[in-house]
Amino acid sequence: MASGKPGAVQSATFRQALSTRGLCWAVGIPRHQKVYPADVQLIFPVAGRGRPRVRHVPDVKSMAAHAMLEGAKWRQVSWRKGTKGQLTARFAAMRVRIADGAPQRIGSAGAQHMPGEEAWLVGEHRSNGERKYYLSNLPGDIPIKALAGAIKARWICEQAHQQLKEELGLDHFEGRSWTGLHRHALMSMMAYAFLQSRRLAQAGRKKKSPRSTSPTYIASSAPGHH
Structure with a gap:
């Protein structure tokens, strides 16, 4: 699952490359990103004059x-x-065709992008009044709660990336080769995975251990026991 970074992802090439690789994605977009209804049809317009x-x-x-x-x-x-x-917000979602196809002149409107891939258009109204918009190529039958969860998974990805840089030196690579960078990133992620497994194990032990109060403390603090 690919998740867009904070802000808007306007690159159609980026989204299309992810889809070509069979990857699911959810990205933030600007509010003015152009889309078509999912049922848009391609037709041959009747030319009033000139060539057909x-x-x-x-x-x-x-x-x-x-x-x-x-x-x-x-x-x-x-x-x-x-x-x-619970983290909550108001969401709306509908299927659309993204206006990121090949540009083409359409009558008096000039050059316009043709309909591209079908996707989810998602809007979010936050409690502070802020509004956000997203696109996702997740399946058309996915519930809106799962769609919102996939979009919000971006925060977890950002936290992991921040910890990789701040705690494990992901951004400290000083080589010049792709192989070197690949190995450095791989070792950083392996170290992160190990530390995360230890954190989760520690959290699990804390949940399983029952809370108990020392009997000695109770006896010494209870009135009439001196």
Whole structure:
């Protein structure tokens, strides 16, 4: 599962390369990212004059992501439990075709991107009023809660990357070869995996150990026991 870094991922080439490799992805996008409805059709427009059209064009115009979700159904979704309780926000999701295909002149609209891959368009309304938008190529039958969880998994990836750099020297490589960089990254990740397994084991032991109060402390602090 590939997850986009903070901010917006505008690179169609990046998304398309992930899909070509059979990878699932979820990325943040700017609110003005253009999309088409999932049922957009390619048609031959009738030319009023001049030579007949030789290329298909979409039967509807693309629109900005935030505008596409204006009439969508929003619902409160909780994706996991945090240190202060359940993490929740309002989400809306709909299937779209991303406007990241080949550019083509479409009438008076000029050069426009043709419909590309079908994907989920997801909007998030946070409790502080902030609004975020995402695209994901996860399956069309996935529940919105699982979709939100996949999008929010980005935070875990960011934390792991930060710890790899700050604690295990992932960013300390000073070589010039791909092989050297690959080995350095691999050793850093192996060390991280080992430390993470120890952390999880330690957390498991703490959960299993019952809380007990020393009988000696109780006897010495109870009134009338001197």
